[in-house]
Amino acid sequence: MPDYAKDVMLGVLGASVGLGGLLLVFCGLVFAQAASFPPATTDDATINRYKNAGKLGLWPFLGAVLDSLLVTVWFVYPSGSLYFVTLGLFVALLVATALYGAVVIRSYL
Numbered sequence: 001m002p003d004y005a006k007d008v009m010l011g012v013l014g015a016s017v018g019l020g021g022l023l024l025v026f027c028g029l030v031f032a033q034a035a036s037f038p039p040a041t042t043d044d045a046t047i048n049r050y051k052n053a054g055k056l057g058l059w060p061f062l063g064a065v066l067d068s069l070l071v072t073v074w075f076v077y078p079s080g081s082l083y084f085v086t087l088g089l090f091v092a093l094l095v096a097t098a099l100y101g102a103v104v105i106r107s108y109l
Contacts, residue, residue, distance in 0.1 A: 013071040020064030030054040
């Protein structure tokens with residue numbers, strides 16, 4: 001592990017928690033939007049699109065929670081393999097969040 005591993009892990013922890021919070025708020029807004037459509041005048045396909053967009057966003061959120069948990073475990077039991085797994089998961093989380101944003105924006109605009 002590099003000498004600056006602790007600083008990197010602190011940055012990953014902060015970024016994962018922040019990204020997870022943003023994802024949770026966004027998913028909540030999407031679910032609230034789906035619930036706000038009047039069922040009598042809105043077709044089910046439209047409501048389901050919003051619900052599915054909210055459900056899809058829960059996966060990157062859960063990845064952010066898992067990454068935060070792994071960083072916390074690393075601080076208690078530092079190991080080189082956990083360090084690189086956590087960094088890899090963080091990169092995957094960034095990619096998944098970017099793909100989620102692109103898919104949702106492309107589907108709804």
